[in-house]
Amino acid sequence: MDKLSSELTLLSEQASSCTACRLAPTRKNVVFGDGNCLSDLMVIGEAPGREEDIQGLPFVGRSGKLLGRLLLEEMGITRKDYYIANIIKCRPPENRNPLPDEVAVCRQFIEGQISLIQPKAILTLGNFASQAVLESKEGITKLREHVFDKVIGNVSLKVVPTYHPSYVLRAGGMAMAEMRADIVRAKKLLGQ
Template identity: 55%
Template structure:
């Protein structure tokens, strides 16, 4: 798909998301946090849902977790954050930062699937248990799944920890995320050959 068509499709999808009333999260949101980044990204990050800062700014991963994610992208993938695409399972903030309910995730799934189809990344990196378990339809925990590749439709998914978990748990989890990002970078480089 040519870039102008991709841009037209992503803008149209964002307009639809901004007017979505398909679940109860629409009643409590400040903003729809659609996603951000390059529509030609090789790497597409998926988190669980926006937090308070994200809801206020209408951008994904802008708080402390976002700062760590940006640092890891720049240091391990050796690209600017703007070269990736970042979105969440749900586009509106769940109250009190709780996990999204199944019906909330289901309401947002068509938006996420269309974002993936438009961007068409080489690899999807799911961040944390919620995003990983949802995308892979599994109950298996992130500790067992991280750093491995799984097939999802025409896409390759590689789970890693959520940056918030790394901030809570410290250097060991950050090091594991660094290793996972390096694995993803190698996969992308190999797929270009």
């Protein structure tokens, strides 16, 4: 195993045994991340849902399928081409929003993943992930359509905020077109 993979595996093992916040007792699995750790693109969402908690993988439910379809159609990429993870690694009960202290204590893992993977761009999905990555209080409707320069740990990168696919599933039409446009924005940034 190469150095990057072994360091990511070590971080993943630390997350798997983490009991640092109140989400630990109710999780089935810690959902660390998935995909290509050599990719220039990271996709970051909020927290695992029911299906992700059961399978231990991010974005495997309905919204994950929509996300995968949009990334394939607009960028021509599949999960083996990008790395995907959530801000929070354990499922909040009843899919409630993560609480600020949970985000604060779990942040070490997503920051560790970013520092190891060193992506050129992050596509953030929805209000919560966009605010957490950008350390902003602005809502997603104000954040999207912009590209942000950000330094996270030792990594200088671009952040492209877009909707969470679960919102697009509910809202349909216009939101879907806007999310497609955001994905194309990320594609251009990466020179694809």
